[in-house]
Amino acid sequence: GAVVSQHPSWVICKSGTSVKIECRSLDFQATTMFWYRQFPKQSLMLMATSNEGSKATYEQGVEKDKFLINHASLTLSTLTVTSAHPEDSSFYICSARVGQGAFFGQGTRLTVV
């Protein structure tokens, strides 16, 4: 199947700093990627839809100035968590639509201390 690579797989950062997460489609071009957040024992929560060459579309309640998304090429989307706080600690996962379905990156475990 299609491969979506996400990096880093885990990161620990200090409160107030920013963290960038990369999501790459390795063997296909992805004009649209999705960013999810998942808290322990909860389901995936869609944060935003990343569109190549245009602004991301954010879901209701997601702060666009805090979660900066850049989709500058057909194979790379980035999510930057700005001024991170402990409550931002979560599992962040990207995905790309391929045909009718979607494939996920490996996920990034963010811990803010």
Next chain:
Amino acid sequence: QKEVEQNSGPLSVPEGAIASLNCTYSDRGSQSFFWYRQYSGKSPELIMSIYSNGDKEDGRFTAQLNKASQYVSLLIRDSQPSDSATYLCAVTPDYKLSFGAGTTVTVRA
């Protein structure tokens, strides 16, 4: 009403038995339906997709779709301990995937 609903479980089945997972959805316009498996601490992986009414089999997995009842299910035959995971149902009412909360399955040896 949530777009996609699943029983949260946990669903405990003995090794070798059949695990039956259910999912209902609210948008009648949904065209594509998926089952994902998610191990603890990992991202979801696609295990089944189904687009038309009826059954679709792939190895030990069978997906069943009934659009009139807005219902999709997943059967896991000959359950193995490695099947212990959370299973997510997903549908596409539009360009996005809508996920259920997931059903946690535990296969006991």
